[in-house]
Amino acid sequence: MPSLSWRARFYLFSLLVIAIATIAVTNYYLTDRFTERTRNRAELRLVLYAGNLLSELRQNAIVPQLLSRDPALISALASSDFTLSSQRLITIKEEISAASLTLLGRDGRVVASTDRESIGVSYATSPVFIEALRSNDNIFNAIEDEANRFRFFYSRRVETQAGLAGVILVEVDLNKFERAWAGISDAVLATDSEGSIILATEPLWRGKTPQEALFATPATGAIQRAIQATADWNTVPPDAYVSGQAVMRSDGRVAFRGWRISSFTTYSSVRERVNGVLAIEIMVFAILLALAFYFLNRKSTRRMAVAQEESAELRQLNARLQREIAERQRVQENLAVAEQTLAQSSKLAALGEMSAAVSHELNQPLAAMKTYLAGARLLLNRNRPEEAVSSFQRIDDLIERMGAITRQLKSYARASGDDLAPVNMGDALHSALAMMEPQLRQRQVIITRSIPDDDVVVMGDRVRIEQVMINLLRNALDATEANKNAEVDIILAAGETASLTVRDNGVGLEDIENLFEPFYTTKEPGEGVGLGLAISSGIVNDLGGRLTARNAAAGGAVFEMQLPILSQSSAAAE
Numbered sequence: 001m002p003s004l005s006w007r008a009r010f011y012l013f014s015l016l017v018i019a020i021a022t023i024a025v026t027n028y029y030l031t032d033r034f035t036e037r038t039r040n041r042a043e044l045r046l047v048l049y050a051g052n053l054l055s056e057l058r059q060n061a062i063v064p065q066l067l068s069r070d071p072a073l074i075s076a077l078a079s080s081d082f083t084l085s086s087q088r089l090i091t092i093k094e095e096i097s098a099a100s101l102t103l104l105g106r107d108g109r110v111v112a113s114t115d116r117e118s119i120g121v122s123y124a125t126s127p128v129f130i131e132a133l134r135s136n137d138n139i140f141n142a143i144e145d146e147a148n149r150f151r152f153f154y155s156r157r158v159e160t161q162a163g164l165a166g167v168i169l170v171e172v173d174l175n176k177f178e179r180a181w182a183g184i185s186d187a188v189l190a191t192d193s194e195g196s197i198i199l200a201t202e203p204l205w206r207g208k209t210p211q212e213a214l215f216a217t218p219a220t221g222a223i224q225r226a227i228q229a230t231a232d233w234n235t236v237p238p239d240a241y242v243s244g245q246a247v248m249r250s251d252g253r254v255a256f257r258g259w260r261i262s263s264f265t266t267y268s269s270v271r272e273r274v275n276g277v278l279a280i281e282i283m284v285f286a287i288l289l290a291l292a293f294y295f296l297n298r299k300s301t302r303r304m305a306v307a308q309e310e311s312a313e314l315r316q317l318n319a320r321l322q323r324e325i326a327e328r329q330r331v332q333e334n335l336a337v338a339e340q341t342l343a344q345s346s347k348l349a350a351l352g353e354m355s356a357a358v359s360h361e362l363n364q365p366l367a368a369m370k371t372y373l374a375g376a377r378l379l380l381n382r383n384r385p386e387e388a389v390s391s392f393q394r395i396d397d398l399i400e401r402m403g404a405i406t407r408q409l410k411s412y413a414r415a416s417g418d419d420l421a422p423v424n425m426g427d428a429l430h431s432a433l434a435m436m437e438p439q440l441r442q443r444q445v446i447i448t449r450s451i452p453d454d455d456v457v458v459m460g461d462r463v464r465i466e467q468v469m470i471n472l473l474r475n476a477l478d479a480t481e482a483n484k485n486a487e488v489d490i491i492l493a494a495g496e497t498a499s500l501t502v503r504d505n506g507v508g509l510e511d512i513e514n515l516f517e518p519f520y521t522t523k524e525p526g527e528g529v530g531l532g533l534a535i536s537s538g539i540v541n542d543l544g545g546r547l548t549a550r551n552a553a554a555g556g557a558v559f560e561m562q563l564p565i566l567s568q569s570s571a572a573a574e
Contacts, residue, residue, distance in 0.1 A: 152198075420461060445488055488503070497545070
């Protein structure tokens with residue numbers, strides 16, 4: 001075959017340069033894009049992990065205070081008759097999410113427990129007992145057991161009219177999060193205020209500092225496996241492969257006693273997705289290069305052997321194309337697996353968002369319970385138990401409402417239209433205002449209500465509608481926090497639709513377009529996660545209505561909820 005002409009050489013060289021440049025640019029761009037996406041997802045998971053820990057701790061913090069006032073337990077300690085005490089604790093444990101409940105006598109010995117095998121064990125020298133005796137409030141302790149696992153306790157002294165009667169222990173089950181984290185992230189750890197690891201997906205990390213734990217991780221650990229799987233990355237220029245890092249670390253804060261949480265995520269999924277796209281590009285350029293050589297060889301052959309040589313070359317090209325097609329099919333299969341992995345990650349992110357929503361929606365009932373408990377404590381100190389009973393009844397109602405809210409928040413992830421019934425908007429508004437009563441008492445806010453004499457009835461779920469009303473009222477209170485003459489107007493009207501308008505004289509709205517987006521908030525970090533209005537908008541949309549927001553001409557914000565009104569004939573049919 002004669003030598004190639006300068007023009008043919010130029011074309012081949014240009015094609016090679018274009019192929020290398022395209023592959024290099026694609027690799028850099030996709031690596032950076034997929035890496036940032038992976039980092040954002042890791043940070044979002046970390047926020048959800050921290051929210052789950054804080055929710056579990058806050059949920060169990062109120063239990064010792066309630067149990068310390070339980071008449072059955074107090075009576076058992078006074079009479080030293082603990083026949084039914086363990087069964088009482090087991091019954092209470094089934095209603096809450098605590099790991100265990102333990103009742104100690106004055107000497108620190110277990111007299112009743114949900115774990116009957118622990119009855120008789122002495123806690124006289126344990127910090128959970130000693131610190132509880134020294135304080136009249138809840139005491140939190142993290143105790144490391146013999147299995148190198150931390151156990152978390154809330155403890156509180158139990159008193160009678162005669163004085164100290166015993167101590168109640170509530171064990172918080174935080175170890176369940178370790179199992180959940182292990183199935184989602186590569187490695188997760190949580191540290192206390194002293195920097196010691198108390199929760200970790202790697203058992204050998206517990207009790208160490210993060211620096212000590214990373215150096216002590218064996219070759220079979222998650223981090224070391226990730227480094228081994230990506231060891232070839234460090235042999236190439238950093239800019240081509242995510243700056244030479246095989247594992248990235250994300251840190252976050254848990255709003256509890258200075259705790260912090262960290263996660264470690266590998267780049268293996270990033271590399272797989274980038275390689276899949278690069279394989280397709282390489283295959284395309286290989287086909288182009290093969291075609292170029294084919295046409296060059298075709299021109300260089302003699303005229304008499306054109307037919308034979310073309311036939312042979314076509315057979316060779318066919319074979320190469322079949323191999324390349326088979327390779328492409330394998331690449332497509334790899335891409336399908338990656339897409340399935342991405343879909344699963346999206347499902348897990350949705351479950352995490354629901355967990356964060358549960359934590360947000362339970363903050364209001366918890367705050368109300370705290371206020372009622374403080375009032376009840378004051379009434380008991382003043383020997384007014386009859387009035388304190390009403391506060392405990394309100395607390396019981398709030399607990400039932402928290403259970404209802406938890407069930408209703410599932411609607412954030414499923415289709416609507418189930419369990420709908422006629423709802424009186426006026427009654428729902430009265431219930432929402434009763435829910436907000438503790439916050440309204442703490443603030444000097446002028447509440448103006450305009451409610452028609454006739455009932456305004458819609459078809460919906462009363463609990464979910466009350467959730468929307470409470471979120472709108474909370475936003476109005478937050479907006480007028482800095483206003484000495486705070487005013488909130490509530491207008492309920494009935495026309496073609498049932499309309500509820502909440503107007504305040506606060507600072508107004510800045511970014512209305514993103515107002516109903518999840519995790520969008522104008523509050524300071526730690527004061528809110530930006531889910532209230534997003535959940536409210538979803539609830540209203542599910543009920544066939546709409547939730548809008550605007551700025552009032554005289555200043556302040558105006559939120560309006562419109563729902564399809566239920567006619568009298570339809571209500572009668574229901």
